[in-house]
Amino acid sequence: MPFGEIKEVIYPTLICDENFVILVDCGFMGSLPLLEKALSKHGLTLLDLTGLVLTHHDHDHMGTAAEIKRVNQRVKIYASKEETPYISASTKPLRLQQAEDFQKTLPLEKQAFGKAFCEMLKRVEPVEVDEFLYDGQYLDWYGGCKVIATPGHTPGHISLLVENEAIIITGDAFVLDNGVPVIANPQFTLDIEKATKSMCKLLSMNVKTYYCYHGGIYLRSHDFNAID
Numbered sequence: 001m002p003f004g005e006i007k008e009v010i011y012p013t014l015i016c017d018e019n020f021v022i023l024v025d026c027g028f029m030g031s032l033p034l035l036e037k038a039l040s041k042h043g044l045t046l047l048d049l050t051g052l053v054l055t056h057h058d059h060d061h062m063g064t065a066a067e068i069k070r071v072n073q074r075v076k077i078y079a080s081k082e083e084t085p086y087i088s089a090s091t092k093p094l095r096l097q098q099a100e101d102f103q104k105t106l107p108l109e110k111q112a113f114g115k116a117f118c119e120m121l122k123r124v125e126p127v128e129v130d131e132f133l134y135d136g137q138y139l140d141w142y143g144g145c146k147v148i149a150t151p152g153h154t155p156g157h158i159s160l161l162v163e164n165e166a167i168i169i170t171g172d173a174f175v176l177d178n179g180v181p182v183i184a185n186p187q188f189t190l191d192i193e194k195a196t197k198s199m200c201k202l203l204s205m206n207v208k209t210y211y212c213y214h215g216g217i218y219l220r221s222h223d224f225n226a227i228d
């Protein structure tokens with residue numbers, strides 16, 4: 001349950017091999033039971049996780065991270081250096097700052113909703129990042145994964161290329177809207193120009209399959225020309 005009564009399907013991704021069980025993004029606050037249920041379908045529990053990659057600091061991506069770490073302290077938490085201050089809340093999360101600024105502009109009838117949203121963001125539990133990931137970094141997971149910097153949605157947003165399968169785990173670098181790749185919530189994108197470049201970068205790579213956190217699997221059937 002993301003916020004209020006709206007239900008939203010999200011797609012955290014699991015990268016598994018004989019040595020690693022890596023979760024990429026972990027869901028909204030309070031969604032740990034759903035995550036456990038999804039893991040159990042693969043014969044796994046939270047205790048089997050070896051790593052958690054946070055593509056960025058938004059609450060729907062890191063909402064259960066601190067809880068996961070409490071259950072399994074062996075889980076190594078990975079994020080980019082740029083996102084880390086917001087994930088650990090050593091600096092006020094940009095998304096919270098944005099929501100508070102936005103709140104001031106809301107008409108009276110939307111004030112209560114805006115306030116509740118800010119309060120929800122304040123309840124996101126920070127977590128320490130164990131290891132920074134950087135653009136182009138090679139990770140020895142599932143035969144090789146590569147970190148791709150995809151700034152824009154947030155400054156330190158990252159995506160992951162799973163080389164063996166030629167799959168990109170996009171995070172919120174782009175999302176699917178009725179099956180079509182689009183910028184995630186353009187009105188709340190922190191740098192729309194960078195976000196557009198990041199989306200084009202991913203879609204111009206020699207990959208046919210994209211796992212989108214919002215929208216699920218996107219199979220590219222033709223060359224994408226986002227500039228048109």
Ligand SMILES: [Zn+2]
Pocket residue numbers: 058060061172213214
């Ligand atoms: Zn998201």
